[in-house]
Amino acid sequence: MGFLEKVPQLDDVIARLECAEHLEELQTIIEWLRDHYAVDDMVYHWVSSNGTQYGCGTYDPKWVARYLEKGYLRIDPVVIGCYQRFHPVDWKRLDWSGKAARAFMKDAMAHGVGHQGYSIPIRGPNGQFALFTMSHSCDDDQWNSFTELNRRDLILLAHYFNQTALMLEPGRKPEPTQPLSPREVETMTLLAVGYSRAQVAETLAISEHTLRVYIESARFKLGAMNTTHAVARAMARGQIVV
Amino acid sequence: MIRYLYGDQLAKYPRLARTMFEDRADQFKTRLEWEVTVDAQGQERDAYDDLNPLYAIWETAAGAHGGSMRFLPTTGRTMVNEHFLDLTGGVAFQSPLIWECTRFCLSRHSEPGMAAALMLAGGEIMQGFGVKHFVGVFDARMVRIYNRIGAAPEVLGTKGEGRQSISVGLWEFSEAAQKRVSRVAGIPLQVSRGWFAASFGDVVPQQGVNAA
Structure with a gap:
């Protein structure tokens, strides 16, 4: 290595x-x-x-x-x-x-x-x-x-x-990825502007536990490996505007 | 004991499968009066049973169903995404690391500790398969039981009244909760791990076998 x-x-x-x-x-x-x-x-x-x-x-x-x-x-x-x-x-x-x-x-x-x-x-x-x-x-x-x-x-x-x-593959289509819901968009936007997880949770009036699940789900929908990557992809795709 | 079976494996355990679907009819139709479909054989099944889900089932000493729950990954069709978005803040959870957990059922003759044993099984699934979160749909009155067991969900929302109230909630794994639930269930962690291993192929100790 x-x-x-x-x-x-x-x-x-x-x-x-x-x-x-x-x-x-x-x-x-x-x-x-x-x-x-x-x-x-x-x-x-x-x-x-x-x-x-x-x-x-x-x-x-x-x-x-x-x-x-x-x-x-x-x-x-x-x-x-x-x-x-x-x-x-x-x-x-x-x-x-x-x-x-x-x-x-x-x-x-x-x-x-x-x-x-x-x-x-x-x-x-x-x-x-x-x-x-x-x-x-x-x-x-x-x-x-x-x-x-x-x-x-x-x-x-x-x-x-x-x-x-x-x-x-010709004639095939992947299962459509669900679009980000408004709550997920809010989550990614707040993370993009530098809020900590605790601040995001507080702003959205949800627990950090719930926030973790939102982030997990958004990460997959965005085809990302981690949160930073997910935020970058959401911005690149125009799904969030900062 | 807990058995983990995919839908296509139920046929090998006809009594266990039949009594599970009968107990589901008894719980969801007769006792909770939910709008579920019960067939001529008195069994409750829905469209998600057709998707070859994974079941964790408590099997009694007599080989009958004592309690069960059903799992599906949220990458495919799920009940919560198709019916309960109003309870999740409109978020359709989707990830191979988030599984849905539905139809938590206890037979009328369930023994003490059985609900805890099933929660313990949920923890085994998370640990064994790298699942980070469960999103569950459950009878709102179950929350008391979950709390008592020491595996309280984060409730996202509830709708309906009385017996028909339904909640959506989240679980994630914690060592501490798993130990607590193990104590309440009266089932040592090694025993729980053993049942999991037995269902998913025991790992044979490789000592002396690794000649290569």
């Missing part, structure tokens, strides 16, 4: 994601993210209700080809364990006990897939289902620390990534 200045910042990645005009650009972005998080692999895998797949990521192309050729979609415990779910899943918690699953894992590892993994399922519109996955080789403690520390950012990123993928 001695080359921090070379590692792209998350805000840049998000900006790049928003500007992406072709699905191929998602490949560059996911490589950036892999470097940012310093994990072996990062993969986005979309499965439609009609079984079509789209993916990008850093796995060895040989493994991707093999996965498709062998029809591993039907036995991959990650896909089976995450399908129709909405909670993030550590691969250790999946059922790898079946013969086919064990053979699959062996084949994956032979192709350089790490034995640790964390997958975030995403439910899109019309039965769209996608997985955003990090994989790595390290011990359990290291992996637990990594996922504990980063899981919320990764969950947000997974959803932003999927929104872009849906936008770029």
